[in-house]
Amino acid sequence: MINQLSTADIIVFLIYFVVVAGYGIWIYNQKKKAVTDTKDFFLAEGSLTWWAIGASLIASNISAEQFIGMSGNGFFVGIAVAAYEWIAALALIIIAVWFIPIYLKNKIYTMPQFLKIRYNETVALIMAIFWLFLYVFVNLTSILYLGAIAIDGLLGGQYLHTVMVALAIFAIIITLGGMKVIGYTDVIQVGVLIIGGLATTYMALTLVSEKFGLGSDAIAGFKVLMQDAPDHFHMILDKPTADSPQEHIDKYLILPGILMYAAGQWIVNLNYWGCNQYITQRALGADLHTARTGILFAGFLKLMMPVIVMLPGIAAYVLHKNGHLPQLTGGMDGAYSAVLSFLPSGLKGLSVAALTAAIVASLAGKANSISTIFTLDIYKKYIKREADETKMVWIGRLTVVLSMIIAVMFTWEDTLGIGGAGGFTFIQKYTGYISPGVFAIFTLGMFWKRTTGAAAVAGILFGFAFCVFFNEFAPTLFGNDTFFYTAYRNNAGEYEIPFLISMGLSFFFTVAIMVAMSFAGPKVHPKAFHHEKGMFNVKPITVVQIVITLLILMALYVKFW
Numbered sequence: 001m002i003n004q005l006s007t008a009d010i011i012v013f014l015i016y017f018v019v020v021a022g023y024g025i026w027i028y029n030q031k032k033k034a035v036t037d038t039k040d041f042f043l044a045e046g047s048l049t050w051w052a053i054g055a056s057l058i059a060s061n062i063s064a065e066q067f068i069g070m071s072g073n074g075f076f077v078g079i080a081v082a083a084y085e086w087i088a089a090l091a092l093i094i095i096a097v098w099f100i101p102i103y104l105k106n107k108i109y110t111m112p113q114f115l116k117i118r119y120n121e122t123v124a125l126i127m128a129i130f131w132l133f134l135y136v137f138v139n140l141t142s143i144l145y146l147g148a149i150a151i152d153g154l155l156g157g158q159y160l161h162t163v164m165v166a167l168a169i170f171a172i173i174i175t176l177g178g179m180k181v182i183g184y185t186d187v188i189q190v191g192v193l194i195i196g197g198l199a200t201t202y203m204a205l206t207l208v209s210e211k212f213g214l215g216s217d218a219i220a221g222f223k224v225l226m227q228d229a230p231d232h233f234h235m236i237l238d239k240p241t242a243d244s245p246q247e248h249i250d251k252y253l254i255l256p257g258i259l260m261y262a263a264g265q266w267i268v269n270l271n272y273w274g275c276n277q278y279i280t281q282r283a284l285g286a287d288l289h290t291a292r293t294g295i296l297f298a299g300f301l302k303l304m305m306p307v308i309v310m311l312p313g314i315a316a317y318v319l320h321k322n323g324h325l326p327q328l329t330g331g332m333d334g335a336y337s338a339v340l341s342f343l344p345s346g347l348k349g350l351s352v353a354a355l356t357a358a359i360v361a362s363l364a365g366k367a368n369s370i371s372t373i374f375t376l377d378i379y380k381k382y383i384k385r386e387a388d389e390t391k392m393v394w395i396g397r398l399t400v401v402l403s404m405i406i407a408v409m410f411t412w413e414d415t416l417g418i419g420g421a422g423g424f425t426f427i428q429k430y431t432g433y434i435s436p437g438v439f440a441i442f443t444l445g446m447f448w449k450r451t452t453g454a455a456a457v458a459g460i461l462f463g464f465a466f467c468v469f470f471n472e473f474a475p476t477l478f479g480n481d482t483f484f485y486t487a488y489r490n491n492a493g494e495y496e497i498p499f500l501i502s503m504g505l506s507f508f509f510t511v512a513i514m515v516a517m518s519f520a521g522p523k524v525h526p527k528a529f530h531h532e533k534g535m536f537n538v539k540p541i542t543v544v545q546i547v548i549t550l551l552i553l554m555a556l557y558v559k560f561w
Contacts, residue, residue, distance in 0.1 A: 001101055005155060009349030016353035017170075018492045020188050020360075024174055027184045029170070030305045048286055052184055053294025056282045058301045059190040059205075060365035061359045063143050066309045068150055072332035073254065074306075074313025078232025080255045082267060082306035086553055092299035093546050096292040099274045102446050102536045104288055111277045112377040118445040118527055121452040126460060128377040130374035130434070131277060132538040135370045136403050137410065138430045143170060143366065145411040147359035151339055153337050154352050163482035164411060167356070168404045171363035175371070190301075196354025197308030199347055204315035204339045211324045221315070223441045228318050235560045256498035263504020268432070271439040278369040288537065296545040297405075303552055312339045333337035363404070371396040432499060433471075436462015444514055449528035455517040462513050470497055 007012070046054070073081040108114045111131065116124035116408055148164040155163065205221030214220040221339040226233050237257045240249045258262075273279055283291035316335035317324040340351055375396045380387055387395070410416055441459040443449040475487035475495040484505055497505075518525075538546075 001103060005087065005349055005352065008345040009352065012318065012346055012349030013353050013356070015445065016192055016357070016514075020192075020357075021173065023188055025186070025475055027549065035176060040063065042253040046116060048282065048290075048294070050286075050290050050293035050297060052187055053282050053286060053291065054301065055187040055190040055281075055362075057279060057295065057298035058305075059193065059357070059361035060188075060278065060282070061362070062193060062305065063147065063213075063362035066305070067355055067358060068146060068336050068531075069315035070306075070309045071316070071424065072334075073335035074232075074310035075317045075332040075335040076313075077237075077251045077255055078229070078233050078234065078314060079306070080142060080237055080251075082310055083235065083255065083260070083555075084268070085302050085305045085309075087261070087265050088269045089299040089302045089549055089553060090452075091266070091322055092302065093293050093549065094270065095274040095280075096295040096299075097538060097546075098536055099446070100283060100291050100295065101288060102529060102531070103280065103284060104291065105532070105535060106529065108388050110376050111275060111280070111286055111287045112373060112374055115441070115445075115456070119441075119445070119451075119456045123453055123456045123460070124377065125382075125439070126457070128437070130371055131373055132370060134431065134434070136372075136406055137416065140363065140403060140407040141372070141410050141416055144407050145364050145414060147355070147363075148411070150355055150546050151338065151352060154340060154348070154355070158238040161412065164408060167359055168408050170356075170360050171332070172487065174360065174364040174396050174399060175367045180188070187205075191258050192350075193354045193361075194301075194304075194308065196350045196357070198352070200316075200340065200343065200351050201307055201311050203343055203347065204312045205487060206419075207324075207339075207342050208315050211322070212533075222311075225311075225318050228321070229314060232314050232317065233560055234431070235557060239275040239486075241466055246489075246491065250491060253488060253490060253498050256501055260498070260500040263507075264500030264502070267435055267439050267503050268500070271442075275438055275442040277373055278366055279370055282365075289542075292538070292542055293545070296542065296549065299547070299549055303549070310338055315339060347377050355478060367400045367403055371399040374399045432503060433459075433467040435463075436460070436467060436503055436510055440507060440510045440514060444518075446529060447529075448515075448518070449524045450518045450520045451514065451524055451528070452521040453527075454521075455514040456508050458517055459510050459514045463506055463510040466509050467502060470502035470505050471499065474502075549556030 049217035053145035070081055070084070071094070102108075103114070106117060107112075110128075112124040116129055120229070144167060146165060147167055148160055151167075152158075152160040152163045202218050205218040205225075206216050209215060209217045210225050212224050214224070237248075237252050237255055239257055239259075240252050283295055286294065306355075313332070313335045316325060316339050320335075320338075340348060343351055375392050379395050380392060384391070437460045440463060441451075441456040444459075445456065470485070474485065474497060479496050480487040485497045485501055487497045490496050
C-alpha cells in the first residue's frame with residue numbers, strides 16, 4: 001500500500017476541495033431564483049455551454065473503475081483496451097449527428113419518456129424501474145466502493161468507511177444544486193482529472209526511463225515500453241490457435257481482436273453514450289448546435305483518455321517485469337496504485353484530487369439521473385400527478401440523499417460482493433446483459449417507423465435472454481466451434497464465448513425477432529417519429545470537428561494496428 005499523504009499532499013487536496021465547493025456555491029447562488037423549476041434542476045435547460053457539456057460528459061464517464069480497472073487491463077493486455085475509449089469517440093459522432101436531433105425535436109428529457117412517446121407506458125415503466133435498480137445497486141454502489149478502496153489505499157488503508165462517507169457527502173453537496181452546478185463544477189473536475197492524470201503518466205514514464213538508465217526523460221521511457229513490451233502495443237489481438245498459451249486466450253476473451261469491432265464494441269459504446277440517462281441528460285437541455293459541439297468536444301477528449309488511464313498500467317507491467325515494482329499487490333488492479341507510490345509530495349496529492357474528481361463527478365451525475373427518472377417518470381406519473389414544480393424539485397433532492405444512503409449501506413460491508421468480482425467486471429456483467437435489448441429498441445424506435453410496442457417488450461426480454469444463453473449455455477448445448485461463434489477455454493477450464501461477441505450475437509437475434517414481430521403491425525406505427533428534411537444536416541464547423549477526430553483516430557490505428 002502507498003504511504004500516507006504528506007502535509008503538502010493534504011494542502012493540494014484541500015485546495016482542490018475548496019475551489020470546487022466554492023465554485024459550486026457561486027454557480028448555485030447565480031441561479032438561486034430558478035431552483036423551483038424542474039427543467040432547470042434536472043437539465044440546466046439552456047444554461048450549459050458546449051464546453052461545460054463536453055467536460056461534464058467526460059467527468060461523469062471517467063471514474064475509479066477506469067483509473068483502476070482500465071489501467072489494470074493496460075497492465076495485462078496493453079493498448080488494445082484503448083478501443084473502449086477510441087471507439088467511444090466515433091460513437092459520440094454518431095450520437096451528435098443522428099441521435100441528439102431526434103431527442104431534442106421530440107423534447108425528450110428522460111429515456112423512459114422516449115420509450116413512452118415512441119412505444120407505450122408499459123415499455124417506459126419497465127425500463128424506468130430497471131434503470132433505477134441498475135443505477136442504484138450496480139453503478140452507484142460500484143463507483144462508491146471502488147473509489148473508496150482506491151483513495152483509502154493512497155491514505156494507508158485504514159480509512160475506508162471515512163472515505164466512503166466523505167465521497168458520498170461531497171457528491172450530495174454538488175448534486176443538490178442541480179444539473180447546472182454539476183455541469184459547471186465538472187469543468188473543474190475534468191481539468192483536475194486531466195492534469196493529475198497526465199502528471200501521473202509523465203512520472204510513470206520518467207520512472208521507467210530512470211530505471212533503465214536513460215535519465216529523467218518521459219519520451220525515452222515511452223520508447224522503452226514499446227521496445228520491452230511490443231506485444232502490449234497492438235490494437236488488434238490475433239485469434240488464438242491450438243498452440244496459443246492460456247494468457248493469450250485470456251486476453252482474447254476480454255478483447256476478441258477484429259471481431260469485436262463488428263460486434264459488441266459498437267453496442268457497448270452506442271448504448272452507453274446514446275441511450276443512457278446518465279450521459280445524454282447533459283445535452284438534453286441545450287439547443288442542437290450547442291449539444292452537438294459539446295458531444296463532439298467530449299469525443300475529442302476521449303482520444304486522450306488512454307494516455308491517462310491506460311499508459312500507467314503498461315508502465316507498471318514493464319517495471320514489474322524487470323523487478324522494479326516489488327510493491328505491486330492485488331494483481332493487475334494494483335498497477336495504478338503501485339505507480340502512484342513513486343510520486344513526490346504534492347504531486348501525490350494532485351493524483352488523489354484527480355481520482356476524487358473522477359469519483360465525485362460520476363457519483364453526482366449518477367445520483368442526478370436517478371433523481372430525474374424517479375421524479376419525472378415514477379413520482380409525477382404514478383404517485384402524485386398534481387405535484388407542482390417546487391414539490392418535484394424537493395422530491396428530486398430527497399431522492400438524491402436516499403439513493404446515496406442506500407449506496408453507502410450496501411457498500412459498507414460490500415454486501416453485493418463488488419470486491420470479489422472487481423468493480424469494472426461487476427458493472428460490465430450487469431449492464432452488459434441488458435445493453436443489446438435496450439440498444440435494439442432505441443435504434444429501431446428512432447429509425448424504423450414500423451417498430452411496435454409489443455416488439456419493444458420482446459426486445460427487452462429476448463435481449464437479456466440471448467445474452468444469458470450465449471454467455472452461460474451455448475458452448476455446452478451447441479459445441480465450442482459453430483458458424484456463429486468460437487468458444488475458448490478460460491482460466492477455470494470452462495469454455496466461454498468472448499463477451500463482446502456474445503453481445504453482438506444477442507443484438508442480431510433480438511433485432512431479428514423485433515423486425516419479425518413488427519411486420520405483423522401497420523406499415524407505419526402511429527407513434528413513429530417523423531424526421532423532417534434537413535434535421536440531420538450539420539454546420540461546416542461541426543464537419544471540421546468530425547474530420548479532425550477521424551483523422552486523429554485513423555492515425556492512431558495505423559500506428560498501433
